[in-house]
Amino acid sequence: MNVICLEEAAFYELIETVVKKLQEKKVKEDLWVSGTEVMRLLRIKSKTTLQKLRDTGQIRYSQYGVKIILYEKASVLEFLERHACETF
Numbered sequence: 001m002n003v004i005c006l007e008e009a010a011f012y013e014l015i016e017t018v019v020k021k022l023q024e025k026k027v028k029e030d031l032w033v034s035g036t037e038v039m040r041l042l043r044i045k046s047k048t049t050l051q052k053l054r055d056t057g058q059i060r061y062s063q064y065g066v067k068i069i070l071y072e073k074a075s076v077l078e079f080l081e082r083h084a085c086e087t088f
Contacts, residue, residue: 032062035069041073042076
């Protein structure tokens with residue numbers, strides 16, 4: 001086993017370099033998510049409730065094929081924000 005010794009300044013410089021590299025390679029979040037993920041975000045258990053939100057236009061979705069429905073994550077988060085109550 002090899003032991004590597006660094007001066008304090010060099011150690012912190014190395015840490016900053018690693019953090020910058022990780023931030024550059026950070027993977028973007030998915031723009032569209034599945035119904036299961038939306039139900040988890042909204043803390044709902046019923047697919048019927050999810051369909052009502054979709055049918056009333058409260059959350060955006062995209063459908064291709066017969067059963068493949070994806071929901072815009074930003075729309076779901078915006079829905080939550082619209083229904084947030086202000087604190088006292």
